[in-house]
Amino acid sequence: MLPVSQHNASDLTVRSGYAYLLSDPSHVRVTRRASRNSLYLVHLFQINNSHACVVPQTMGFGLSAEPWAENDLPSGRDEILNGGLQMASDVLKNWKRGKLYKFKNPNGEDFQVQTFHTYHGSEYWLSRQSKHTIDEALYEKMVYYLNGSERTKTGEWAMPDRTRRSRLEKEYIEVLSDCEILKVTDSGWALVNLEYNLGKPLSIRDFNEWVYPIAPYVDETGREVSLIVSLNAQVPMKQSSVEKNHTAAYYASVERLAYDRDTGELEWLMCTTSDAGGNVPKWMQNATIAKTVAKDVPYLFNFLNTKQT
Structure with a gap:
């Protein structure tokens, strides 16, 4: 041989x-x-x-909870896109199906959110998937807030500010008390510091994340797909956070929207791994995160209903 x-x-x-x-x-x-x-x-x-x-x-790069230094970040859009899409696709094929949550909004809308989970090594990953039938106006509003992209008068998607998505989160995440954009790399990653106020007696949770938004594009199935990839950032806690005794935490995720303009059908899928740090046991976090993440779906739609088109 x-x-x-x-x-x-x-x-x-x-x-x-x-x-x-x-x-x-x-x-x-x-x-x-x-x-x-x-x-x-x-x-x-x-x-x-x-x-x-x-x-x-x-292949696309591999997502994990490990902290990423700036020099190690994937820099090509296609590489980042493929890594995110691979994980999103893997959810429905290989992850264990969890609980199906059912919610009703104050205006009477019904929502069903299916959860999934898996382990990547020692990392616990949770995913949720929901499907909706919505008109184009609501879809485009959703993309604006979740992705940071806007539809121009010529019908094209534009992303004039790659930090917009992170800054807008403060409008609809109640426990997000502060968002600071630390930098934007030449390749398009935004380094973001987020402070979450979880209420007494817990201390403020301090997250440093690399966030990479990908504007909507039409995939091979004809659906319009947009993506957000968030990675745990390998940067020291801000001195102001140290002085206020904040607790370091981490978060990594992939969030995908896929919309069919012919049928009005939207699929919203998100995968995440995180650790709130401090004295909250990881097993307890893993046991409660599914319902918390699932509730984000009706909450966002309720928020969007209050915003003018």
């Missing part, structure tokens, strides 16, 4: 994210290594413990 490095790319096939030699897969032992800020997953192949090669496979 030839060393793997002497085989052409056409000799390889992919199974479940790995590549094998077509000639004799039984002789191949595969290990996976990945650089989280790379567009590639790198696969190391060993043949009879003697020959090896590296085969790159184009």
